[in-house]
Amino acid sequence: xxxxxxxEGPVTLSEEAFLTINCxxxxxxxxxxxxxxxxxxxxxxxxxxxxxxxxxxxxxGFEATYxxxxxxxxxxxxxxxxxxxxxxxxxxxxxxxxxxxYIFGTGTRLKVLA
Amino acid sequence: xxxxxxxxxxxxxxEGQNVTLSCEQNLNHDAMYWYRxxxxxxxxxIYYSQIVNDFQKGDIAEGYSVSREKKESFPLTVxxxxxxxxxxxxxxxxxxxxxxxxxxxxxxxxxx
Numbered sequence: 001x002x003x004x005x006x007x008e009g010p011v012t013l014s015e016e017a018f019l020t021i022n023c024x025x026x027x028x029x030x031x032x033x034x035x036x037x038x039x040x041x042x043x044x045x046x047x048x049x050x051x052x053x054x055x056x057x058x059x060x061g062f063e064a065t066y067x068x069x070x071x072x073x074x075x076x077x078x079x080x081x082x083x084x085x086x087x088x089x090x091x092x093x094x095x096x097x098x099x100x101x102y103i104f105g106t107g108t109r110l111k112v113l114a
Numbered sequence: 115x116x117x118x119x120x121x122x123x124x125x126x127x128x129e130g131q132n133v134t135l136s137c138e139q140n141l142n143h144d145a146m147y148w149y150r151x152x153x154x155x156x157x158x159x160i161y162y163s164q165i166v167n168d169f170q171k172g173d174i175a176e177g178y179s180v181s182r183e184k185k186e187s188f189p190l191t192v193x194x195x196x197x198x199x200x201x202x203x204x205x206x207x208x209x210x211x212x213x214x215x216x217x218x219x220x221x222x223x224x225x226x
Contacts, residue, residue, distance in 0.1 A: 034214055036215075036217075041220075041222075042219055042220065043118075043120075043204055043206075043217035043218050043219045043220045044157075044204065044206075044215070044217045045217070046214040046215070046216075049214055089156065089157070099162070099164070099170075100145045100162075100164065100208055101147075101159065101162060101172075102215060104156050104157040105156060106154065106155065106156035107156050
């Protein structure tokens with residue numbers, strides 16, 4: 001079945017460092033891909049999305065490009081801030097399944113030190 | 115503003131007790147979902163509903179029950195049959211697949 005694999009955390013960076021969180025997927029159809037962010041004690045918030053190959057999603061300085069050839073959707077940010085400390089989830093949705101179910105990765109915790 | 119409201123934020127359950135978690139949305143979304151989150155395990159799907167009066171089991175439905183009598187509401191009951199209910203429960207909804215989910219702020223359930 002469909003699946004999402006994320007790099008294990010925690011990822012610890014100094015403020016203004018470059019961030020990459022890897023995400024790869026397995027899907028039989030043509031999924032849409034998403035990154036969600038979760039701050040402590042809260043629900044998940046949609047960070048960015050891409051619905052077809054070569055699309056780039058971006059929001060709040062974060063970017064991710066839908067790479068069909070490598071089945072990847074890596075999250076990047078050029079300069080992280082302490083306020084970016086959170087758990088990041090990669091997810092996919094198979095537009096052809098008709099169920100609207102999403103598959104989530106296990107999450108990657110990011111800690112940014114001042 | 116539109117959104118999803120989960121209540122209560124914290125809930126304590128005694129052994130052998132059933133408890134119900136509330137999820138209400140005013141986004142006019144057709145599909146609603148319940149996920150369970152445990153540390154280091156990501157999100158696991160409990161139940162989902164695509165239309166009123168219809169719902170399907172997810173990956174970990176045992177010990178849980180739901181109803182969908184109104185489009186806006188999708189309550190989750192954690193029954194006494196669920197042996198390890200301590201977790202963070204998240205409700206979500208969506209209008210269409212490509213738009214992404216909207217999540218509630220979660221309910222933290224603890225067995226005492």
